[in-house]
Structures are given as C-alpha cells and as structure tokens.
Amino acid sequence: MAIQNKIRKAQASDAHVVPEIMLQAMGDIIFRFIQKEDRKEAIHFLTQFFKQKGNLYSYENTFVAIDDSGNIAGSLTGYDGDQFVELRRPILDHIQEQYNNTMILEAETAGDEFYIDSIAVAPIARGKGIGTELLHYAIAHARQCGFKKVGLLVDLKNPNAQKLYERIGFKLGHKMPFAGGEYYHMYIQLD
Template sequence: MDTPYKIRKATASDSHRVPEIMLQAMEDMIFRLILKEDQQAAVQFLTQLFQQKGNLYSYENTFVAVDIDDRIIGSLTGYDGDRFIELRQPILDLIADHYANNLIPETETAGGEFYIDSIAVAPIARGKGIGTKLLHHAITHAKENHFNQVGLLVDLANPNARKLYERIGFNIGKKTSVAGSEYYHMYMQLT
C-alpha cells in the first residue's frame, strides 16, 4: 500500500529539508553559482535563499509533498515567468558578494507562463507518483491564477523526465542553453 501524502504551500520553516531535496534537481547549476562542488555549501546556499522572500528559490514560490507524518518528501518551485529577472537578481547579488562570481546565467523563461524552476522527490519516495502529483498541483495553481501556459526546462540528457512531462501533456519547444547545459523548453497550453 502506498504511503498517503498531500501537497501544501511551503513555509520558511521547511528549510530544514526542502533545500536538500531541491538540490537534487539542480546540483550542477548550484555548483556553478557557488564555484565549488560541495553539497553542504550548496545546501547552505539554497537554505539562505529558500528562507528569504523575493527570489527564485524562496519558500513563497515552493510547494511541498508531505507524508502522513508531515515529513517533506518532494518539492516543486515555480513562479510567474514574467518576474524571472526580478527574482533572479537577489541570487546574482549573493553569488557576487559571497562567492566572487559574476556569472549571469541565461534567462530560463521568456515569460508569459507559470515557470516550473525545479521539481525533486526524496530518494525514499521515488516511484510513487509524487512528482506527477506535484506537476498536476502546479498546473492547477497556474490555471487558478489565470496563466495561459506552464513551462519548464528538461535536460537533453534526461529522456525519462522528458517522457514523464510528455505523458502529462507538455510539448517540446525550442532547445536552449543555460550555464553550459542543453535543455528543451517544454510547455503546456492551458487555454
């Protein structure tokens, strides 16, 4: 029998678990931002951002999947793509000030969509449909907030994720590069 779980809005106090899960979806990107391949430093970096408002990785842009004991087993971070530049700026400021990194990664979304920045499921909870449930929750959120489209990037080297997104109803858009990696922009029209 599958463990029951629910999706809820994240809170700042979820920082004890969410950044560690979130890192699974974007480890390479975070290592590029902090200029070192150090998981503990990467989790600290994400924790600082997650606890603050007004940035891409903030709790205010995150949904979590929790089990019956309220343990966080998955997360999805998404936001209005039209706010990408504004929400990215605190991250650029942090990496410049604390990591001496002046990298400005390419824009991940052209706007006009609810953009799913990251989605990850804890290893112990994989294969139970939690990622799919998080995606459906984000799509419902986008519809309720009158977005016409949901978008995300999928790594060309991750065909299984691409198949999952296609099965849910996402279409393949243009190929794009972000911080040295190749992705497809995938989208789902809502209207």
C-alpha cells in the same frame, strides 16, 4: 501511494528539509554558482534563499508534498515567468558578493508563463507518483491564477524526465543552452 490533497505551500520553517531535496534537481547549477562541488555549502546557499522572500528559490514560490507520515517527500518551485529577472537579481548579487562570481545565466523563461524552476522527490519517496502529483498541482495552481501556459526546462540528457512531462501533456518547445548544458523548453497550454 496517491498523495492528492497532501500538497501545500511551503513555509520558511520547512528550510530544514526542502533545500536538500531542491539540490537534487539543481546540483550542477548551484555548484556553478558557488564555484565548487561542496554539498554542505550548496545546501547552505539554498537554505539561505529558501527562507527569504522575493527570490527564485523562496518558500513563497515552493510547494511541498507530504507523505503519510507527515514528512516532506518532494518539492516544486515555480513562479510567474514575467518576474524572473526581478526574482533572479538577489541570487546574482549574492554570488557576485559572496563568491566573486560574475556569471550571467541565460534566461530560463521568456515570461508569459507559470515557470517550474525545479521539481525533486526525496530518494526514499521515489516511484510513488509524487513528482506527477506535484506537477498536476502546479498546473492547477497556474490555471487558477489565470496563466495561459506552464513551462519548464528539461535536460536533453534526462529522457526519463522528458517522458514524464510528455505523459502529463507538456510539449517540446525550442532547444536552448542553459548553465553549460543543452535543454528543451517544454510547455503545456492551459486555455
């Protein structure tokens, strides 16, 4: 099922669905933020930030894929990598205040790119090309906005995701630690 032209900018009102989809891609990291493996608390955490402006997980930075029935089938969150530190600040402040967590994560992006923070597809919608369509949409968005590169991280333990990104044209960059795991920074040049 192609969903081309059924991708749109997220809205704050999508908070009833999108954070649960996002959690699929970010579970381990969010659990480290809240210092427990509590799915309900993690969804609450993501929902709170999704509905607000000016942070990494905001609806402002998210695109959603809509299936033929009008349901949200996937999401992709991405932003200007040069704004990473500024967008991360509200998250770090909150986890320190709410969870007494003073962790400082490595930077996911060095900037100078449109950075794809997370991409996830609802379990019922997997295998239908939605992730690929979201990636193509994000690449086109980045190109239209004048970015010269799109980047993302892929877990070394997730070779299937790495193969998907390579099929789309992403190249392996440097290996780096992040949030207790090992990742490759992958990128695609747009010029």
